[in-house]
Amino acid sequence: MLAIDETAAARAMIQISRVAKTYRTTDGEIPSLRPIDLSIADGEFVVVVGPSGCGKTTLLRMIAGLMPPSEGEIRVGDRIVTSPHSDVGIVFQSALLLPWRTVLANVMMPVEVKGLPREIYQPRAEALLKMAGLGGFETKHPWQLSGGMQQRVAICRALVHDPKILLMDEPFGALDAMTRERMNAELQRIQRETKKTALLITHSIPEAVFLADRIVVLSERPGAIAAIYTVDLPRPRQLDVLGMPEFVRLTTTIRAHFNAQLD
């Protein structure tokens, strides 16, 4: 039993052990996340769903090293996360592109910040843009692009320095429903092609089921893991899985968590 656990931990890309977060404010201590254990394997696509304020974003920011956990530790690869590190690329809810930079220059920003060799990474950035269906838009400015295109640029920027992990905090939350479905299919393809470990946070249960290998359901604040579901739908998934019985069953089961919490 112990031996199995250890091999699993050895292969884990992200190992979250007894991680909890409490915010200190002037009104006292506000617990945001109860101690959580979670192990994410290399190449796995994990989606976290939960009600607003359940600490989903806190979890993601701790994995990125943007804030320290109050308790426990997070390992990425074999290093304990204490500060921002090069193993992750992040996509936020809004694309956060710099309007004074062209699309290509936006994607190249992490390369510039980290001082990586331009001659190696510029072709990579161009290849990423092409893969995201943005070939030919390199010299455009962000405001000349639609919301979905901007978010795809943000994904390319998160991937340009070839991190092992792609962290996404409601990346399609600001998009309309139809664009969102297309972006989900697109993201699935990008993740499969780049073989990244992905952690996505969302409010949308169908989005979670469509994209995930595993879904982590968090409870109300202070967040704790309420359930973990494995999604066995075959890949690559087309948008028509949205009508499959297995898909409907899973979304209904997950939705029940939140309805129960409302009562």
Added chain:
Amino acid sequence: MQRLQKMIQAPWLRPLIFLVILIALWDFAIRIFHIPPYQVPAPIDVVITLWQEWPKLMSEAVPTTVATVYGFLLSAVFGIPIAMLIAGSRTIESYVYPLLVFSQSIPKIAIAPLFVVWFGFGMTPKVLSAFLLGFFPVVVSAVQGFKSVEPDLLDLARAMEASRLQIFRMVSLPYAMPAIFSGLKVSITLAVVGAVVGEFVGSNSGIGYVLQRSIGNFELPTMFAALVILALIGVILFWILDLIERLVIPWHASQRQDVIVAA
């Protein structure tokens, strides 16, 4: 007829048309109400004075313009770094900002004679007076600009392991640029006022001096001509700044139309 209509619609022509209407009203009012020329001169007298005294007015405009530009440059050179410090540190903000705001309720015109006492007649008191008026709007706008950087954008840069200097150079400074420029534009018009105030209280050259002397001698056309020159100085300096803004932040929303047309 259509061409005439098109010409009237040209944006640069509209303020000129309005100006002609105002001048006509001015002339009309003098004739109707029999306003004596020692109270308000007729527009034509002002134009004649402008014509006759042009070389002299131009030579007097030089010291005023120089004082304005120096005062303005000092405002920018001191204002922007101070704004950076205020926006960058809560401690500095809490010490400096309230006093800075408080200092603005002191009528600066009342201080101008003090500069004459300290620095004598000449350029220095004018420049200081222009600086005193132009400084505050730069600080306020720049502080607001530096503070309005989206927190997520800063986190994104931090997640890329950007240093404080990199964050400032690549994110905060360009982000604050539009606000800084709006502050600079207010500043330059106020610097003109400051320079003239400086010339009022202690100078034997400049447009402010011409104004002072012509009022004393009841030479109202000269005084009005000096006002026209003063307005011209303000407009031209403002326009130059506007041009620089277009070159520095062509990506900003207020400038974009031109960019798209150019592209």
